Amino acid sequence: xxxxxxxxxxxxxxxxxxxVLAAAVLLPAAxxxxxxxxxxxxxxxxxxxxxxxxELAGAFSNDGYKIRDGYWPGEIEPNRAQFLEVNxxxxxxxxxxxxxxxxxxKIAVSVFNENGNPVxxxxxxxxxxxxxxxxxxxxxxxxxxxxxxxxxxxxxxxxYSYK
Amino acid sequence: xxxxQMKQVVRIESITIPMPGEFFAAINKQGRPNWKQLVRTxxxxxxxxxSQIALILGTLVADGYIAVEAQDSQGVKNIGKEIIxxxxxLNVSQSVLGRxxxxxxxxxxxxxxxxxxxxxxxxxEVKLDMFEQKDSNLVTLVTLGAWMRGTEIASGxxxxxxxxxxxxLLRQPAIIExxxxxxxxxxxxxxxxxxxxxxxxxxxxSRDFVKAETPSTENVKDLHETMSSIVTAIATGA
Numbered sequence: 001x002x003x004x005x006x007x008x009x010x011x012x013x014x015x016x017x018x019x020v021l022a023a024a025v026l027l028p029a030a031x032x033x034x035x036x037x038x039x040x041x042x043x044x045x046x047x048x049x050x051x052x053x054x055e056l057a058g059a060f061s062n063d064g065y066k067i068r069d070g071y072w073p074g075e076i077e078p079n080r081a082q083f084l085e086v087n088x089x090x091x092x093x094x095x096x097x098x099x100x101x102x103x104x105x106k107i108a109v110s111v112f113n114e115n116g117n118p119v120x121x122x123x124x125x126x127x128x129x130x131x132x133x134x135x136x137x138x139x140x141x142x143x144x145x146x147x148x149x150x151x152x153x154x155x156x157x158x159x160y161s162y163k
Numbered sequence: 164x165x166x167x168q169m170k171q172v173v174r175i176e177s178i179t180i181p182m183p184g185e186f187f188a189a190i191n192k193q194g195r196p197n198w199k200q201l202v203r204t205x206x207x208x209x210x211x212x213x214s215q216i217a218l219i220l221g222t223l224v225a226d227g228y229i230a231v232e233a234q235d236s237q238g239v240k241n242i243g244k245e246i247i248x249x250x251x252x253l254n255v256s257q258s259v260l261g262r263x264x265x266x267x268x269x270x271x272x273x274x275x276x277x278x279x280x281x282x283x284x285x286x287x288e289v290k291l292d293m294f295e296q297k298d299s300n301l302v303t304l305v306t307l308g309a310w311m312r313g314t315e316i317a318s319g320x321x322x323x324x325x326x327x328x329x330x331x332l333l334r335q336p337a338i339i340e341x342x343x344x345x346x347x348x349x350x351x352x353x354x355x356x357x358x359x360x361x362x363x364x365x366x367x368x369s370r371d372f373v374k375a376e377t378p379s380t381e382n383v384k385d386l387h388e389t390m391s392s393i394v395t396a397i398a399t400g401a
């Protein structure tokens with residue numbers, strides 16, 4: 001499934017975007033629990049990456065996906081992928097949406113099971129934004145990988161939606 | 164993934180730990196329960212313990228999701244009011260209090276998807292306030308309260324009409340490990356609080372019930388008993 005960009009962002013998503021701007025840097029830093037903890041990004045680049053990721057996720061919400069309020073901001077560089085642990089429920093459908101700011105040009109998102117083996121997932125890639133979608137086959141821990149395929153060290157934001 | 168990559172994995176509580184709404188979405192796919200019967204009514208018992216208030220607040224967030232699943236707009240409004248009342252006791256900022264109005268507006272319009280998002284946003288804003296007020300220990304307790312109440316409800320539903328497919332939804336050992344680690348980081352004094360000690364014991368017991376790929380009927384029953392008992396302890400402080 002590909003997101004539809006012709007549709008406008010739902011009002012709820014736009015409202016939420018405005019509401020979270022002020023907390024864009026503080027909240028994730030507050031809940032980051034483990035390494036690696038990148039240096040805090042600038043507010044502008046963090047918000048820009050988050051806006052792009054939300055825009056992509058907003059397209060999925062047109063298909064009934066609900067966007068989690070939490071998100072993962074940070075810094076990514078070529079040849080140094082970032083990994084995030086998530087816990088999913090069997091039968092639920094998920095999209096992990098990510099975006100980078102310039103000088104990042106192209107990213108990819110992929111998903112692995114708790115043993116670190118790749119799972120079946122759909123992809124959406126559009127330069128600075130990308131997403132991976134799957135139906136969780138078993139409940140439990142999964143890992144989301146974000147790679148910078150083209151461009152230089154840049155700020156990223158990843159979030160997810162489910163239905 | 165290489166062993167080195169496995170070591171680099173990041174955990175961020177606001178993403179790594181699922182919200183009750185995700186759990187309930189998965190349960191609905193197994194056959195929609197009668198959510199209306201599960202809506203909790205009544206006002207939480209008054210307490211001066213900030214730890215207990217944070218835990219109760221977490222359980223109320225889960226209750227909010229139950230009321231949303233039940234499409235009970237008055238129930239959501241009541242729970243939203245209780246959440247804001249408890250948040251006031253923890254001296255949260257004015258911006259969080261404004262969330263109560265949003266919850267009411269969305270409930271009046273029966274905008275259930277927006278309410279799901281608003282409940283999580285309210286919880287995260289309360290947590291952010293706690294963090295800014297150097298009350299970050301309470302953040303973990305809100306998460307714990309929400310997860311335990313959500314798991315109590317989910318395990319109860321699965322116990323009533325057990326199927327291997329539904330039981331597999333309960334397989335969440337990594338979440339329990341994470342929550343236990345977080346309890347382990349609380350200040351010693353807080354860890355010695357009888358209620359927090361009970362929570363830790365309940366989580367340690369529950370870890371065994373959710374390890375198998377398909378938890379057995381006994382596992383589900385034991386998990387539900389353990390969670391019911393701890394949610395009651397959170398509500399009463401006993």
